Amino acid sequence: MAGEKKKRLMQGNEACAEGALYAGCRFYAGYPITPSTEVAEVLSARLPTVGGKFIQMEDEIASISATIGGSLAGLKSMTATSGPGFSLKQEGIGFACMAEVPCVIVNVMRGGPSTGYPTGPSQSDVMQAKWGTHGDHPVIAVTPAYVQEIFSETVRAFNLAEKYRTPVMVLYDEIVGHMREAITIPEAGELEVVDRAKPECPPEEYLPYDQRYEIPPLAPFGEGYRFHVTGLNHKDDGFPTNDPGMIEEGNKRLLRKIENNKEDIWCNEDYYLDDAEVLVFSFGSTARSARFAVRKAREKGIKAGLLRALTLWPFPDKALKDAASRARAVIVPEMNLGQIVEEVQRHVAGPAVEGIHRVDGEPITPAQIIEVIERYA
Amino acid sequence: MSAGAATAKKQKISVPFDYSKYLRAGKLPHIWCPGCGHGIVLKSLLRAIDKSGLEKDQICMVSGIGCSSRTPGYVDFNTLHTLHGRAVSYATGVKLAKPELKVIVVTGDGDALAIGGNHFIHTCRRNIDMTILVYSNAIYGMTGGQFSPTTPQGSMSTTSRYGNIEPSFDCCELAKASGASFVARGTAYHTQELERILLRSIQHKGTSVVEIIDSCPVYYGRQNKFKSASQMMEMIEKDGTVSVKQADRLPPEKVEGKLLRGILHEAERPEYCEEYQRLIDKVHGK
Ligand SMILES: Cc1ncc(C[n+]2csc(CCOP(=O)(O)OP(=O)(O)O)c2C)c(N)n1
């Protein structure tokens, strides 16, 4: 019936693949790994139907490399992985940061370190997402918590990648990756879809890293703009440089383009925040337990609230500081041994900061969170 | 034929090839040491590209990391200087995303066969249309002369101070066994022959691998007591190789221990991007 949206029961990983297609992804290179494999399986079937390309590479290093190559040839490109595969992709992520190549890297987080607990959830790659590749570099990472949101955040990840010429990570854990929920597939045009800016100047004037732009337009290979791409520090024309001033400026510009646009990149959910005295800061599937815990606390008359990060990197320090300024305590539940809690401590002065951590492959329960909320009530 | 024409033929002055057509203005001098083979190979390559008739916009040159991998910075194509060992993987992405591009990969023996060995064999296996040029100087040049997978046993390097105890790879055998549909070997000494081989490899549809034996006089040469770059070229590239066309006619003792030059393998195999297009067509019921 016209006007009535189609609901579909969908797994998180499938929603990621569908979100990618909605965003215009036409190139995927990957290597199978639990719990992300379904993203590849779905795209291997779906991409050819829209004329897109899917390739299963020989490992994750090759996958991220081909993904970057596909993007430079002009296609919106993605790769997905988990745990050990995410470790292998780090050198390519650094290349994409340095050469400013848009791409999306999905990491469905499982237990680690090493092969760890392949079928269990975790949130222990959040610092690796930020610092996993060597060198100073900007990072954008989004952290959806619901199947519907995996769809929309994957679209947003592509938009941010194309807009800011940078790799963007979609981080969610095994729980939402494998969860099935009813979702509504948005109509075409309903969600914003951003395409990268292409140069309009004559080819001989084109500078792939033109300092006059905050985010210089990117020409696809093979369309008349013959330019050079390298992972070495480079000048505005893309060729390597040993000039200390240019090296420093190049590195700083990479960071600046994200720092200056945080307001555009950030996305949070506020839940009972206005008068919250006990603040829970959370992300991903753990935030589902946190939300439930906050509601239960409110029922008991405790002024609890939730700040949920949909953009984890760059870190939402502004929203956190604002909410924490009215709070007595900030509780940080996360399925790791204390990664984001330290980031929260860096930004919050005054309220007590307490983490709730779990690495046994089981989710953090609402009861665990309520218990801590009550202590600060 | 008139006498005049005959003289003209005899006196035919060959017009020097204009390399500047393909070199990027302002990007020279290159980083290569005097006597390095990489620049000689580049000249053969540019002549071959010229003969192929390909437009500069059509060509995407991809490389890894190493002295040889600096080549793309000097040439006026779509150029991509990637990470150590990964050139063929980046190239696979470019090619699959835009099959109309002619992809040429420039890589070193360390880049292609050590850190990139896995990518190399799987690229050959897929038979995706690209030309892979392995500049094989039997050493890691850029990092200062450590042994590589093609360093002969017994050779000196900065990490084999008592002689290399590891056996070496035969790049061409590896490429053939992995599925590359065109495999050849040339040297920086035989520049005209190399040009012909490179042209054929560029014209080939599928994965073509050309191992190009060249020399690193600075690191391999000095450590292994070669007197000069030219002596190295004569001993390794000229006397250490034999044309595959002559090999059959020569007595075994003249062939033994020498590397074969020329086209070593050529086969018709389905090409990856074409197979993928067939898959898309099938999905669309064509
Ligand atoms: C991941 C990684 N490991 C090591 C290096 C250091 N490295 C740079 S070039 C090189 C070897 C290059 O040798 P080869 O490919 O034979 O090329 P050549 O310099 O001899 O032309 C090495 C080991 C690197 N850049 N990246």
Ligand code: SF4
């Ligand atoms: S170090 Fe060796 S391979 Fe590198 S440029 Fe010098 S001679 Fe060539």
